[in-house]
Amino acid sequence: MKLTKAIKNMNDDPFYRELILEHWEHPQNFGVIKNADFDVTENNPLCGDKIRLTGKIENGKLTKIAFSGDGCAISRASASLFTEEIKGESLEKIKKKTDRDALSLLGIELTPARTKCALLVFNTLKKVQVFV
Numbered sequence: 689m690k691l692t693k694a695i696k697n698m699n700d701d702p703f704y705r706e707l708i709l710e711h712w713e714h715p716q717n718f719g720v721i722k723n724a725d726f727d728v729t730e731n732n733p734l735c736g737d738k739i740r741l742t743g744k745i746e747n748g749k750l751t752k753i754a755f756s757g758d759g760c761a762i763s764r765a766s767a768s769l770f771t772e773e774i775k776g777e778s779l780e781k782i783k784k785k786t787d788r789d790a791l792s793l794l795g796i797e798l799t800p801a802r803t804k805c806a807l808l809v810f811n812t813l814k815k816v817q818v819f820v
């Protein structure tokens with residue numbers, strides 16, 4: 689998404705904060721992992737967000753995770769925060785994550801439409817059987 693469009697969308701949304709802008713501009717774990725153990729893609733047609741997750745699993749832990757794709761500020765910030773949160777965690781711990789856990793990372797109230805943006809990363813992860 690072009691910067692101007694993203695900023696405009698954010699200005700339309702009263703619920704963004706600096707944290708989201710920060711992660712949108714400087715996303716953590718952005719990229720694609722080579723020789724990944726999983727490679728899944730999901731999109732949110734309501735907003736046009738698309739996320740691809742790649743990662744490595746070793747000794748029952750998610751040792752590496754990266755996301756790529758294109759989306760609005762909320763989906764991208766959420767992907768950045770959520771991948772930071774679960775990186776290095778055990779599969780058992782990640783399996784216990786709920787929608788609430790994923791949403792709480794953003795620290796803001798979201799409209800139902802924005803909730804779908806924020807949960808896209810979690811829903812993408814759940815396409816990988818070992819995390820369900």
Ligand code: ZN
Pocket residue numbers: 732735736737759760761762763805
């Ligand atoms: Zn979105």
